[in-house]
Amino acid sequence: MLPLSHILIFTTLLFLIGLYGVLTRRNVVGILISIEIMLNAANINFVAFSASLDVSPQIGQVFVIFIIVLAAATASVALAIVLSIYRNQKTIYTDEIDLLKW
Amino acid sequence: MDIFGLIGPASFYGFMAGILVLAVLTVTTRNLFHSAIFLAFTLIGVACIYFFLRAEFLGGVQILLYVGAIMTLVIFAIMLTAKMGDPSIPQSNRQRLPVFLALAALAFLLVPQIVKTSWKVVESLKTTSAVELGQALMSEFVLPFELISIVLLAALIGAIAIARSDQ
Structure with missing residues (x-):
């Protein structure tokens, strides 16, 4: 059995890589891709905790199912917004979408 | 196995x-x-x-x-x-280096804490089956289960409403 802390370090690094992508990408779709990586890191944490700590193993996995469903809903709505922005502004780069800035 | x-x-x-x-x-x-x-x-x-x-x-x-x-x-x-x-369009903004330094500092903060914490792990890997998951969804988690179906329906309608063209 792998030590729990090694899995936690792995998911921490995965989460930080996703956060780096969110903070540095200019493309909105690239930011969404990075967010999916962050959600996956959290999911692995849920599964690892529920498998190796003294809790009922169903709880963590049910939470992961809910997160996957919410990620699917987020992705569909966010990509619809991206398409709408592209149709109106002809760009999907975050620093060029400045209609509400002054 | x-x-x-x-x-x-x-x-x-x-x-x-x-x-x-x-x-x-x-x-x-x-x-x-x-x-x-x-x-x-x-x-x-x-x-x-x-x-x-x-x-x-x-x-x-x-x-x-x-x-x-x-x-x-x-x-x-x-x-x-x-x-x-079109390789001339830059794909990342100008805050690459500060973001990298901040996240590296965060990693150096988090990883020693993870190592230091004494997790109360059980000896064997605890497993569950799809049947038990379904029973948990239908008994203990039935309210969030129903709520998430409403969220999915709202996301479906919202995505169609946002993405369709005006004409």
Whole structure:
């Protein structure tokens, strides 16, 4: 059995890589891709905790199912917004979408 | 049958390193389409981690939903919006170095705390089956289960309403 802390370090690094992508990408779709990586890191944490700590193993996995469903809903709505922005502004780069800035 | 006994922990570490490399490629590649392909392989790797942790149902759901559905959506969005093949457009903003330094500092803060904490782990890996998961969803978690179906319906209607053209 792998030590729990090694899995936690792995998911921490995965989460930080996703956060780096969110903070540095200019493309909105690239930011969404990075967010999916962050959600996956959290999911692995849920599964690892529920498998190796003294809790009922169903709880963590049910939470992961809910997160996957919410990620699917987020992705569909966010990509619809991206398409709408592209149709109106002809760009999907975050620093060029400045209609509400002054 | 235990997969761990079959492959050994060393290959598991190699596997995790491979996933991290794929994730780094995902967030740094200039071509967004390549980035989406790397994301698909990262997600498949995460599904394999679920299989190693004996959460077989989640591994299947991960491949079906993430690699199947969400990746299709993302690739559709890239093809409909991005102007690919123009290397003169920068794909990242100017805060790459400060972000990298801040996140490295965060990692140096978090990792020693994870190592120092004494987790109360049980000896054997605890597993559950899809049947038990379904029973938990239908008894203990029935209210969030119903709520999430409403959220899905709202997301469906909202996505159609936002993305359709005006004429």
